[in-house]
Amino acid sequence: MVFAPAPRLTVTIDQPSDEVEIHLHPGGQGVWQARMITSLGTPVTLCAALGGEIGKVLEPLLSSEGVDLKVIHRESSSGGYVHDNRSAEPAEIADVPGHPLSRHELDELYNLALGEGLRARVSVLSGPGEPSLVPDDIYRRLTADLGANGSLVVADLSGGHLRAVLESGVHFLKISHEELIREGRADDDSDEELTRALYELHASGAESVVVSHAERPSLALVDGQVFEVSMPRLQVADPHGAGDSMTAGVAAVLAAGGDLATAIRTGTAAGALNVTRHGYGTGRPDSIAGLVDRVRLTPLGSGRQDRLTPDQLAGRTARP
Known part of the structure; x- marks a missing residue:
């Protein structure tokens, strides 16, 4: 199940050749994640709220994504944006x-x-484009109720929504290094700072965590051990959407009963392939499968830090 409370209508103006093209797509974090999970062969139920003229356009577009769409119809309007992509910027x-x-x-x-x-x-709990659209407490309660009744909760959130799911305890959390720095959970993007942030997130309620790190290897905390997650570098066509594809790849493998290490490797492959394409949450499943074996999880460092338990490290390095 992908919780996508406020999908958006995306309208893009493009001109790949002589003629101008206008494209209409459903957008938003949950939509992009659901698209990739579906591409990997895992059935998805997408839960969303739609309303207004934009909602009437969004509903058939979402149904065409191949998901089992479950909707509540709202009185107020859904959101959207219009982008002109005819120039380099x-x-x-x-x-x-x-x-x-x-x-x-x-x-x-x-x-x-x-x-x-x-x-x-x-x-999978995804956030709205504008955080104020959905209260933090919805995420806290949903995480608690689903987790207490056997569902593995995967979250890709920040701000108050992140704090809410941590309060209830989340099975897997994906977050970017930019979000960690922006929220004051890390002072910079050094391995030392990101590792400390990983253990603090674990101590706060995340069972396992992956921190994406742009073009550098991600860091993953699994069973108390920090790993560097690396794979061959690919040429970038569009850097956007890699994080959502990573989260989707993890969720797809876990939904099929796979182990977390395989899930992280698959998510990393999905995210890496996404940047070679134009379009969020897209990628050929056979191409992703071909990249999975090239992803490596290597224990990070060999110093004293690695001999401490997560609770010990969090206790020694937690902020006042």
Whole structure:
């Protein structure tokens, strides 16, 4: 189950040849994750709230993604944006975040996601483009209720939504090094700082964590050990969307009963392949499979830090 509370309509203007093209797609973190999970052959139930004229356009577009779409219809409008990609530097023409969900709409969406999540082995919690659209407490409660009833909760969140899922305890967390620095969880992007942040996130409620690191190898905390996750570098066509594809690859493998190491390797391969393409959450499954064996998880360092338990390290390095 992918919880995508506020999908957006994306309108892009492009000109790959002589003629101008206009493309309409459903967008947002949860949509891109669901697209990649589906590409990897795992069935997806997508839970979302849609409303207004934009919502009427989004619903058939989402259904065409090959997901089992479950929707609550809201009175206020969904959001969207228009981008002009005809130049080397894409221009934003308009960006409408949408309206916050009402209390009744939140109750309906919560019940929908909870019911579908309880039938799924894995539940992926994604965030809205504008955090204020959905309260933090929805994520806290959903994480607690799903986790307590056997669903493996995978999260790719930041800010208050991240703090909310950590409070309830999350099975797997993906976060970028930029988010760690922006939120004050790491002072810089050194391995030492990111490793400390990994252990602090574990101590706060994340069972396993991966920190993506742009073009550098990711870092993963699995069973108390930090690993460097590396693979051959590929030429980049579009750097956007790699993190969402990574989260999706992890979720797809876990949903099929795979182990976490294989899940991280698959997620890394999916994210790496995504940047060779134009389009978020896209990639040929056979190409991803061909890259998985090239991903390496190598224990990071051999110093005293590696001999400490996660709780010991978190206790010694936690911020006051």
